[in-house]
Amino acid sequence: MTYKIAVIAGDGIGPEVVDEGLKVLRCVADMEGFNFETKDYPWGAEHYLKTGETHPESAYSEYREMDAILLGAIGDPRIEVGLLEREIIAGVRFTLDLFVNLRPIKCMADHICPIKNKKASDIDMVVVRENTEGAYSQVGGIFKKGTKEEVAIAEMIYTRHGVERVIRYAYELAMTRPRKQLTLCDKANAIRPQDLWTRVFEEVGKEYPEITTDHAYVDAACMWMIKNPEAFDTVVTTNLFGDIITDLGSVLQGGMGVAASGNINPSGVSMFEPIHGSAPKYKGQNKANPIATVAAVAMLLDHLGETSSARKIEAAIEHLIVSKEIPDLSSRSGLKTSEIGDMICETLKK
Numbered sequence: 001m002t003y004k005i006a007v008i009a010g011d012g013i014g015p016e017v018v019d020e021g022l023k024v025l026r027c028v029a030d031m032e033g034f035n036f037e038t039k040d041y042p043w044g045a046e047h048y049l050k051t052g053e054t055h056p057e058s059a060y061s062e063y064r065e066m067d068a069i070l071l072g073a074i075g076d077p078r079i080e081v082g083l084l085e086r087e088i089i090a091g092v093r094f095t096l097d098l099f100v101n102l103r104p105i106k107c108m109a110d111h112i113c114p115i116k117n118k119k120a121s122d123i124d125m126v127v128v129r130e131n132t133e134g135a136y137s138q139v140g141g142i143f144k145k146g147t148k149e150e151v152a153i154a155e156m157i158y159t160r161h162g163v164e165r166v167i168r169y170a171y172e173l174a175m176t177r178p179r180k181q182l183t184l185c186d187k188a189n190a191i192r193p194q195d196l197w198t199r200v201f202e203e204v205g206k207e208y209p210e211i212t213t214d215h216a217y218v219d220a221a222c223m224w225m226i227k228n229p230e231a232f233d234t235v236v237t238t239n240l241f242g243d244i245i246t247d248l249g250s251v252l253q254g255g256m257g258v259a260a261s262g263n264i265n266p267s268g269v270s271m272f273e274p275i276h277g278s279a280p281k282y283k284g285q286n287k288a289n290p291i292a293t294v295a296a297v298a299m300l301l302d303h304l305g306e307t308s309s310a311r312k313i314e315a316a317i318e319h320l321i322v323s324k325e326i327p328d329l330s331s332r333s334g335l336k337t338s339e340i341g342d343m344i345c346e347t348l349k350k
């Protein structure tokens with residue numbers, strides 16, 4: 001079996017963390033006896049500055065022929081705010097209809113748990129973030145820009161189809177987890193059209209009587225995630241709220257250096273990426289923690305059905321954190337990006 005993987009290494013620290021992700025992928029592929037080939041795509045700031053192109057349409061038909069996409073990071077201070085992020089990250093999410101953004105939040109060791117009187121086992125949740133609509137719809141604009149009458153409109157769009165499919169995905173996911181618990185996170189008290197989420201959640205829930213359901217307004221969810229993180233197992237939420245609460249969640253699991261995500265279309269090609277950004281100030285310094293990207297590779301393998309490889313990578317990361325061989329998960333650990341990749345490979349082979 002030879003998997004075809006599209007690689008968008010991107011900007012800033014993207015290329016260096018992606019190198020380590022691919023190093024670990026090579027290592028586990030050799031151990032487990034599957035093969036893969038990669039195709040590199042140059043999208044990002046350098047490519048844009050050279051050619052004026054952000055992300056060509058033509059790449060989509062190529063991705064569709066492949067098994068998965070691995071993305072590093074996109075964003076560069078030299079370029080207009082949000083242009084590359086919108087056209088590359090959001091572009092791929094929307095065009096390939098990657099309607100689930102799956103973001104596990106699991107703390108692997110007590111000593112990295114940032115909350116007083118909580119332990120690692122209290123933090124084990126997964127956020128199912130809607131990924132193709134909501135506040136990211138790009139519907140809106142600015143009227144009378146620069147004048148005193150200026151009006152800025154940004155619409156949040158929720159479709160019955162979009163809400164139902166992501167909620168159904170979350171129920172299915174909750175069924176596979178031991179606690180069988182699903183929390184809807186919204187702000188339907190203030191944003192009344194989010195009542196669509198309330199109703200669909202309840203309606204679809206009738207098909208899953210085994211699941212215990214719960215609800216948290218997003219502001220309260222932020223409070224509970226710190227105060228009582230053990231209250232959460234599977235969480236389903238809107239695009240914007242999912243974006244926000246998973247940055248909070250990344251700190252619960254040890255920081256942006258370890259938080260991974262999958263942009264998933266259950267019946268098409270999916271894209272996997274670290275949650276962190278391009279961190280331009282660390283670019284080329286071999287300092288960034290590649291664990292988030294390696295964990296994204298594990299999610300990618302899980303998605304391809306290579307579950308034993310995925311579990312092995314996760315176990316290797318967990319071992320290195322628990323044993324404190326990787327003592328610090330930030331970019332100040334003193335360990336080089338490439339050293340961490342090597343350590344994960346060596347641990348895999350043990």
Ligand code: IPM
Pocket residue numbers: 085086089090243275
């Ligand atoms: C993320 C990022 C993106 C988002 C940005 C870069 C557009 O923050 O993947 O969480 O908001 O979705």
Ligand code: MN
Pocket residue numbers: 243244247
């Ligand atoms: Mn984000």
